Amino acid sequence: MATQHARSAARLMLAPAVILLLGWMLVPLTMTLVFSFKQYLPLRGGDLGWVGFENYVRFVTSSAFWPSIWATLIIVGGVLVITIAFGIALALLLDQPMWGQGIVRILVIAPFFVMPTVSALVWKNMFMDPVNGLFAHLWQFFGAEPIQWLSQASLPSIVLIVSWQWLPFATLILLTAIQSLDSEQIEAAEMDGAPWRSRFIHIILPHLSRAITIVLLIQTIFLLGIFAEIFVTTQGSFGTRTLTYLIYQRVLESQNVGLGSAGGIYAVILANIIAIFLMRIVGKNLDA
Amino acid sequence: MARAVTTQRKALNTLAAWTVGLLIFFPILWTILTSFKTEAAAIADPPVFLFFDWTTENYSAVMQRSDYAQFLWNSIVIAGGSTVLGLIVAIPAAWSMAFVPSKRTKDILLWMLSTKMLPAVGVLYPIYLLFIRLGLLDTKIGLTLVLMLINLPIIVWMLYTYFREIPGEILEAARMDGASLRDEILYVLTPMAVPGIASTLLLNFILAWNEAFWTLNLTAAKAAPLTAFIASYSSPEGLFYAKLSAASTMAIAPILIMGWFSQKQLVRGLTFGAVK
Amino acid sequence: MGRITLDKVTKSFGEVNVIPPLDLTINDGEFVVFVGPSGCGKSTLLRLIAGLEDVTSGQIRIDGEDATRMPPAQRRLAMVFQSYALYPHMSVRKNIAFPMKMAGLPEDEQKRRIDSAAKALNLTDYLDRRPGQLSGGQRQRVAIGRAIVREPSAFLFDEPLSNLDAALRVGMRLEIMELHKRLATTMIYVTHDQVEAMTMADKIVVLRAGNIEQVGSPLELYREPRNEFVAGFIGSPKMNIFGGNPAQQHGAAKIGVRPEHIAASTETGTWEGVVGVAEHLGSDTFLHVHETGLAETVTVRVDGELPVKHGDRIFLTPEADKIHRFNEQGLRA
Numbered sequence: 034m035a036t037q038h039a040r041s042a043a044r045l046m047l048a049p050a051v052i053l054l055l056g057w058m059l060v061p062l063t064m065t066l067v068f069s070f071k072q073y074l075p076l077r078g079g080d081l082g083w084v085g086f087e088n089y090v091r092f093v094t095s096s097a098f099w100p101s102i103w104a105t106l107i108i109v110g111g112v113l114v115i116t117i118a119f120g121i122a123l124a125l126l127l128d129q130p131m132w133g134q135g136i137v138r139i140l141v142i143a144p145f146f147v148m149p150t151v152s153a154l155v156w157k158n159m160f161m162d163p164v165n166g167l168f169a170h171l172w173q174f175f176g177a178e179p180i181q182w183l184s185q186a187s188l189p190s191i192v193l194i195v196s197w198q199w200l201p202f203a204t205l206i207l208l209t210a211i212q213s214l215d216s217e218q219i220e221a222a223e224m225d226g227a228p229w230r231s232r233f234i235h236i237i238l239p240h241l242s243r244a245i246t247i248v249l250l251i252q253t254i255f256l257l258g259i260f261a262e263i264f265v266t267t268q269g270s271f272g273t274r275t276l277t278y279l280i281y282q283r284v285l286e287s288q289n290v291g292l293g294s295a296g297g298i299y300a301v302i303l304a305n306i307i308a309i310f311l312m313r314i315v316g317k318n319l320d321a
Numbered sequence: 322m323a324r325a326v327t328t329q330r331k332a333l334n335t336l337a338a339w340t341v342g343l344l345i346f347f348p349i350l351w352t353i354l355t356s357f358k359t360e361a362a363a364i365a366d367p368p369v370f371l372f373f374d375w376t377t378e379n380y381s382a383v384m385q386r387s388d389y390a391q392f393l394w395n396s397i398v399i400a401g402g403s404t405v406l407g408l409i410v411a412i413p414a415a416w417s418m419a420f421v422p423s424k425r426t427k428d429i430l431l432w433m434l435s436t437k438m439l440p441a442v443g444v445l446y447p448i449y450l451l452f453i454r455l456g457l458l459d460t461k462i463g464l465t466l467v468l469m470l471i472n473l474p475i476i477v478w479m480l481y482t483y484f485r486e487i488p489g490e491i492l493e494a495a496r497m498d499g500a501s502l503r504d505e506i507l508y509v510l511t512p513m514a515v516p517g518i519a520s521t522l523l524l525n526f527i528l529a530w531n532e533a534f535w536t537l538n539l540t541a542a543k544a545a546p547l548t549a550f551i552a553s554y555s556s557p558e559g560l561f562y563a564k565l566s567a568a569s570t571m572a573i574a575p576i577l578i579m580g581w582f583s584q585k586q587l588v589r590g591l592t593f594g595a596v597k
Numbered sequence: 598m599g600r601i602t603l604d605k606v607t608k609s610f611g612e613v614n615v616i617p618p619l620d621l622t623i624n625d626g627e628f629v630v631f632v633g634p635s636g637c638g639k640s641t642l643l644r645l646i647a648g649l650e651d652v653t654s655g656q657i658r659i660d661g662e663d664a665t666r667m668p669p670a671q672r673r674l675a676m677v678f679q680s681y682a683l684y685p686h687m688s689v690r691k692n693i694a695f696p697m698k699m700a701g702l703p704e705d706e707q708k709r710r711i712d713s714a715a716k717a718l719n720l721t722d723y724l725d726r727r728p729g730q731l732s733g734g735q736r737q738r739v740a741i742g743r744a745i746v747r748e749p750s751a752f753l754f755d756e757p758l759s760n761l762d763a764a765l766r767v768g769m770r771l772e773i774m775e776l777h778k779r780l781a782t783t784m785i786y787v788t789h790d791q792v793e794a795m796t797m798a799d800k801i802v803v804l805r806a807g808n809i810e811q812v813g814s815p816l817e818l819y820r821e822p823r824n825e826f827v828a829g830f831i832g833s834p835k836m837n838i839f840g841g842n843p844a845q846q847h848g849a850a851k852i853g854v855r856p857e858h859i860a861a862s863t864e865t866g867t868w869e870g871v872v873g874v875a876e877h878l879g880s881d882t883f884l885h886v887h888e889t890g891l892a893e894t895v896t897v898r899v900d901g902e903l904p905v906k907h908g909d910r911i912f913l914t915p916e917a918d919k920i921h922r923f924n925e926q927g928l929r930a
Contacts, residue, residue, distance in 0.1 A: 155348055
């Protein structure tokens with residue numbers, strides 16, 4: 034619904050954004066794809082020619098591959114379960130009438146704004162340090178032996194740190210969704226004599242299902258790529274080498290670009306599978 | 322509709338919510354408190370909570386590090402630059418899609434979103450290589466460009482959802498009144514969309530400020546922002562808790578404040594308008 | 598000046614043809630109303646004239662000059678939108694000044710025109726307010742003020758009164774008519790309300806599915822509707838249309854009689870029926886008569902004092918020279 038003039042102006046104004054993003058996507062991705070089929074060692078001879086799918090095979094058959102998938106699954110899965118479960122509980126709590134609701138909201142949201150390197154470092158040193166960390170003091174207070182968090186319980190520690198960062202996100206979105214629930218619906222259910230538990234299961238949870246799905250997908254995409262939290266704490270040791278970190282090490286630390294690129298392509302495919310589901314939901318919403 | 326509840330119930334809610342809220346906020350609070358302690362008090366056994374000799378020596382110590390101002394400045398330039406640059410590219414694009422939609426608009430929007438989901442690590446080496454070739458490694462310009470590109474989809478999306486709420490008739494009225502496209506965007510659309518543009522700006526500044534993959538991997542000494550500065554405390558300086566806390570507090574304080582202002586828009590921005 | 602000519606204008610959105618080839622001439626100083634049910638293409642037609650949409654083919658001339666490809670800004674037309682489309686971030690003064698600012702008029706001339714428009718539209722006290730602080734009627738006046746100051750060759754109104762409440766609508770209707778008398782500028786006015794069309798227009802253009810059904814003065818349309826559609830659309834309450842026997846008696850496929858052209862009596866008449874609902878307006882009473890054998894309901898306008906109520910038997914007699922005859926195609930016979 035516009036004139037030819039407006040339409041051509043629109044195309045012209047859309048062009049820079051599209052061209053930039055197209056370049057940003059295509060150029061590096063093509064390069065990664067090319068590297069992935071090559072034996073490419075920048076510090077040990079550089080481009081050593083085509084090797085077909087060898088990098089892809091080597092990447093998945095290396096001894097580090099399955100542990101990295103395992104670590105990724107535990108971190109992503111653990112954080113998702115924790116943030117969504119606590120997020121729902123917190124959202125329900127924050128939706129209740131209380132004094133100082135605005136302030137509590139702010140307190141709960143705050144961790145989301147903390148720089149990942151800061152939160153990782155604060156947790157690592159000030160909480161999880163086996164000598165001077167607060168947890169060590171707490172354990173000693175109860176007469177227990179302090180835990181070497183980042184080595185003995187490395188994965189749970191990372192899950193804890195990342196969950197702390199992402200809980201606000203889940204809470205905020207779920208709270209927004211709860212607040213859009215028509216309170217008359219709940220009141221009607223109350224009038225019908227539905228106890229709290231069935232009100233939750235039959236009204237609140239279905240209403241939240243879309244928001245939960247969105248939280249699930251968006252967090253998954255971001256969590257698959259977490260980097261700073263591991264970089265600052267364990268550097269991938271003690272079983273915390275995720276797929277992302279493994280690829281990073283292959284590319285920048287051992288400078289095996291071919292192998293790392295093949296891993297990168299796996300990561301792209303994995304992210305795309307999840308992205309497709311997210312796009313479906315967002316796309317549907319766009320029509321409404 | 323607020324429902325009537327008993328005072329007792331409300332008190333209980335308040336108690337529960339404040340307890341949880343403070344627990345979640347505690348690591349930040351603890352960091353802020355520690356930043357005012359002496360190094361000795363910071364590792365005191367048992368830990369001291371409030372009753373210690375308050376000092377600002379850690380802040381002066383961090384500020385006196387010759388390079389702190391440089392890191393801070395880099396953060397401001399990179400986060401601010403990438404956001405402003407992003408807005409300049411995104412405003413016309415969002416205008417196009419919101420007011421002159423075509424059959425492809427939806428596909429373009431979703432495709433833009435999909436670029437945001439590209440795992441950074443998958444393109445790390447090519448970008449690294451390109452940066453070396455183009456002389457962009459460890460430069461503010463290079464990092465500004467990358468952060469602009471990774472946040473561009475979010476900027477476009479947020480602006481698009483805000484623009485869609487502006488009635489098209491007003492822009493048509495401007496056209497009838499003799500406004501050129503430039504006038505229309507400059508005098509009518511932009512002022513009307515100021516709240517939306519401001520919250521987009523705020524959220525993207527925050528995201529760029531906190532970005533910690535590219536900022537760690539594409540910088541060394543010259544262009545490194547605060548994310549990298551903090552990461553450098555990883556060891557062994559990190560054992561100086563009070564100084565670490567002071568540096569951390571300074572890195573997160575401006576963003577915490579901005580974040581509190583943008584919390585309403587946050588949901589829209591991060592869910593691409595799917596939850597409002 | 599403000600003579601607008603549409604020459605074989607068509608408009609399609611993709612495959613959908615909204616306006617088939619259409620010819621129309623609007624003379625300088627005329628008040629023309631486009632009227633028709635929603636979806637008839639009247640707003641699209643107005644937007645084509647405004648230049649907010651491209652014509653698919655054909656030519657639009659303004660004062661003899663080909664304006665088909667002209668951007669809206671160059672057509673010297675001013676438009677008042679249904680939603681008023683005021684700039685919410687500007688004061689009333691700045692809203693009115695905006696087109697002059699775009700045209701680069703000198704400051705003092707801008708001020709002079711704003712003041713005179715504000716005086717004419719009773720807006721002087723509101724010049725420094727924002728549109729959000731005004732009532733619907735005041736916003737409407739600002740939108741008109743913004744149109745006036747440009748001294749356009751024609752005004753375009755797109756259902757400007759549909760967002761106002763009934764009482765205000767009547768007042769604004771008069772104001773717009775007075776404005777037209779004073780400025781004597783061409784006005785094109787789009788509405789779905791046939792009362793507005795009848796009361797305001799010099800010339801009514803009745804549209805249906807993009808086609809012009811009839812063009813004429815309000816009374817021409819009332820007296821001699823060219824077809825069944827125009828007959829039913831113009832006039833309130835609607836004309837009664839009957840087929841079958843009563844129509845054949847008058848040598849037509851269908852006949853139409855307006856409610857005000859039927860006499861009612863409790864004793865004798867041509868047709869007979871039972872009163873369903875009697876709507877008492879005071880001056881008039883509208884009777885909805887059933888069981889006449891003519892149609893489901895026959896509407897009749899009678900004197901306000903006629904003592905009839907639900908269930909009464911009543912006799913109806915049409916005025917013989919006010920019966921409209923239509924053929925099989927619905928065209929006036």
